[in-house]
Amino acid sequence: MGAGRGKPRALPTRPQYRASAEGGSGADPGGEAGPAWSGVGGAGDVSRPRVSGRRTGSCGLLPLPPTTAPNGSSGPSRDSVEWEGRSLLKALIKKAALGLVYYDLFRDPLNWAQTGEALPGGPLGALQAMCERTDPGPVTVALDSLSWLLLRLPCAALCQALCAMSRQHACRGGGPAAEQLCVLGLLHRELHGPGPMGALSSLAQAEVTLSGTAGQASAHMLRRRPRQRPTLETLWFSVLPDLSLDLQGGPPLESQPHPDPHTPQVDPASHLTFNLHLSKREREAKDSLTLPFQFSSEKQQALLRPGPSPATSRIFYEPDAFDDLDPEDPDGDLDV
Amino acid sequence: MFPELNNLLNTTPDRAEQGKLTLLCDANTDGSFLVHHFLSFYLKANCKVCFVALIQSFSHYNIVGQKLGVSLTVARECGQLVFLEGLKSSVDVFFRAQAEPHPLQFLRSVSLQPSPEVHAWEANAENLQPLYEFVREALKPVDDGEAAWRCPVLLVDDLSVLLSLGMGAVAVLDFIHYCRATVCWERKGNIVALVHDSGDTEDEENNILLNGLSHQSHLILRAEGLATGFCRDVHGQLRILWRTPSQPTTQRDWSLTYQYKIQDKSVSFFAKGMSPAVL
Numbered sequence: 001m002g003a004g005r006g007k008p009r010a011l012p013t014r015p016q017y018r019a020s021a022e023g024g025s026g027a028d029p030g031g032e033a034g035p036a037w038s039g040v041g042g043a044g045d046v047s048r049p050r051v052s053g054r055r056t057g058s059c060g061l062l063p064l065p066p067t068t069a070p071n072g073s074s075g076p077s078r079d080s081v082e083w084e085g086r087s088l089l090k091a092l093i094k095k096a097a098l099g100l101v102y103y104d105l106f107r108d109p110l111n112w113a114q115t116g117e118a119l120p121g122g123p124l125g126a127l128q129a130m131c132e133r134t135d136p137g138p139v140t141v142a143l144d145s146l147s148w149l150l151l152r153l154p155c156a157a158l159c160q161a162l163c164a165m166s167r168q169h170a171c172r173g174g175g176p177a178a179e180q181l182c183v184l185g186l187l188h189r190e191l192h193g194p195g196p197m198g199a200l201s202s203l204a205q206a207e208v209t210l211s212g213t214a215g216q217a218s219a220h221m222l223r224r225r226p227r228q229r230p231t232l233e234t235l236w237f238s239v240l241p242d243l244s245l246d247l248q249g250g251p252p253l254e255s256q257p258h259p260d261p262h263t264p265q266v267d268p269a270s271h272l273t274f275n276l277h278l279s280k281r282e283r284e285a286k287d288s289l290t291l292p293f294q295f296s297s298e299k300q301q302a303l304l305r306p307g308p309s310p311a312t313s314r315i316f317y318e319p320d321a322f323d324d325l326d327p328e329d330p331d332g333d334l335d336v
Numbered sequence: 337m338f339p340e341l342n343n344l345l346n347t348t349p350d351r352a353e354q355g356k357l358t359l360l361c362d363a364n365t366d367g368s369f370l371v372h373h374f375l376s377f378y379l380k381a382n383c384k385v386c387f388v389a390l391i392q393s394f395s396h397y398n399i400v401g402q403k404l405g406v407s408l409t410v411a412r413e414c415g416q417l418v419f420l421e422g423l424k425s426s427v428d429v430f431f432r433a434q435a436e437p438h439p440l441q442f443l444r445s446v447s448l449q450p451s452p453e454v455h456a457w458e459a460n461a462e463n464l465q466p467l468y469e470f471v472r473e474a475l476k477p478v479d480d481g482e483a484a485w486r487c488p489v490l491l492v493d494d495l496s497v498l499l500s501l502g503m504g505a506v507a508v509l510d511f512i513h514y515c516r517a518t519v520c521w522e523r524k525g526n527i528v529a530l531v532h533d534s535g536d537t538e539d540e541e542n543n544i545l546l547n548g549l550s551h552q553s554h555l556i557l558r559a560e561g562l563a564t565g566f567c568r569d570v571h572g573q574l575r576i577l578w579r580t581p582s583q584p585t586t587q588r589d590w591s592l593t594y595q596y597k598i599q600d601k602s603v604s605f606f607a608k609g610m611s612p613a614v615l
Contacts, residue, residue, distance in 0.1 A: 079551075081547065081550040081551060081556075081577075081579070084551070084579055106517055106521070107517045107521075107522075108514075108517070109513070110463075110510060110514075112463075112465050112468065112514060145551075147548075147551070151506050151509070151544070151548070152506055188547065188548075188551045190543075190547040190550075191544055191547050191548055191551075
């Protein structure tokens with residue numbers, strides 16, 4: 001089928017969709033009216049809320065903490081098998097959603113049941129129809145998952161559909177495109193080649209890659225803003241059972257490489273059956289020893305000093321009865 | 337079932353979880369002992385089991401099942417086990433009238449027609465819908481008012497052979513998607529499927545299938561051969577990965593690795609390097 005694998009056919013132009021940032025940073029679910037959220041479930045889960053009814057309004061919907069820049073971000077959240085991203089997506093949805101519309105495409109995405117309720121054009125058609133149905137105003141679309149769509153559609157078609165969605169929504173809303181539509185998608189990075197991943201990355205204004213060490217999940221966020229340098233930030237987080245997001249400041253302590261200064265130094269020679277320690281005299285004798293092949297100044301002087309000394313070495317040889325000494329051929333008696 | 341594996345997975349037939357997809361994966365070794373384990377486990381847990389067996393014959397599973405304490409013949413006769421024997425019924429596909437639906441009728445369509453480049457949701461694309469209909473029918477809840485069996489379970493051995501038979505990875509993923517929607521979500525049952533990992537990075541279809549299923553699974557059991565080669569006393573290594581831990585704690589130790597040795601009627605598990613033969 002060739003959907004989503006291999007080389008990208010065309011790189012679409014970058015759309016200008018971004019969530020509206022007015023109304024403060026972070027999400028304040030207790031207070032002001034939030035944007036309308038629509039979620040498309042591709043691989044559903046029973047625990048997802050099924051709240052319908054929506055309120056539109058302008059509000060900072062970004063579910064990132066106030067410590068980071070409160071601009072709206074949109075784009076893929078990339079996870080892997082070991083560090084799954086669905087719980088983060090649920091946490092983000094929960095944090096920002098005030099009016100949530102849930103589109104269940106999990107049960108019958110391919111219309112095998114033939115119930116007659118399915119929209120033409122499959123899930124992509126449903127996505128487009130859903131965008132046409134929502135009221136104008138800030139909207140966030142959460143997709144679980146983009147990988148499902150990317151496996152079944154050509155990459156270019158999906159990118160064009162995403163661009164077209166934001167354009168259509170902007171046209172109906174009357175405001176600038178950048179303020180209207182935010183798309184949050186979950187992408188599984190082992191499933192796709194570098195081509196489709198790169199194409200979707202180029203569409204996105206923010207990319208969150210999930211990994212982790214030492215049992216702690218981390219999110220690496222790459223944000224691209226127009227006319228500014230991209231910024232990379234790492235956040236350590238965990239998703240609690242009630243789907244709230246718990247952010248930690250830095251990496252967990254276990255991963256730091258500094259040795260613990262309170263650990264006593266263990267002496268390896270302490271519990272042996274033989275003695276490896278030196279007494280003071282033995283240590284002095286050891287230190288004052290000259291090694292035989294070490295060319296020290298004393299040795300140099302000894303070699304340079306000429307002349308016989310009383311300690312000149314001589315060989316004393318007493319020949320016995322069997323020796324046959326021939327002064328001209330001293331080795332004549334050797335049987336060689 | 338292997339009691340030691342139940343201890344590692346912290347489960348018993350009485351306390352089996354529901355609504356879960358378990359992925360069995362083997363690389364460089366034979367992971368079919370896991371299939372036998374789960375088959376006998378769910379039969380002992382009094383679940384209704386639909387077993388799509390594409391690799392071996394019924395008598396093979398029956399013989400191994402008897403060693404593990406279950407009789408597949410008795411289970412099939414009393415209706416607890418619905419067994420689709422792929423090897424035998426694949427031949428029937430070619431000798432039946434074309435209009436009759438058959439769970440494996442993709443064999444006929446794959447062999448006679450080349451696969452067109454169509455979108456998966458169009459009606460004439462080859463897919464595993466007949467097989468899904470068979471599973472849905474087999475695990476339909478009985479309407480006599482009293483639930484005879486605990487929960488439905490679908491067991492597939494194995495999914496990689498569907499790729500070899502000409503189905504695309506996306507078609508197999510769709511089949512599992514629909515089975516999940518019906519068996520896991522609607523009827524609160526479980527699915528256990530075996531996929532081979534050839535380790536071949538050029539086999540894109542198998543990698544897509546394996547990774548796609550891994551992202552949908554709650555539990556992944558991966559049987560691997562030893563990196564250093566074959567051994568008489570240690571047959572392989574089992575890696576257990578829980579993808580949705582029931583209680584997220586600060587220390588997410590959701591991945592365990594054990595080595596195992598397969599014996600005649602059981603499998604013994606031990607920590608890495610702690611085989612009794614070596615100690």
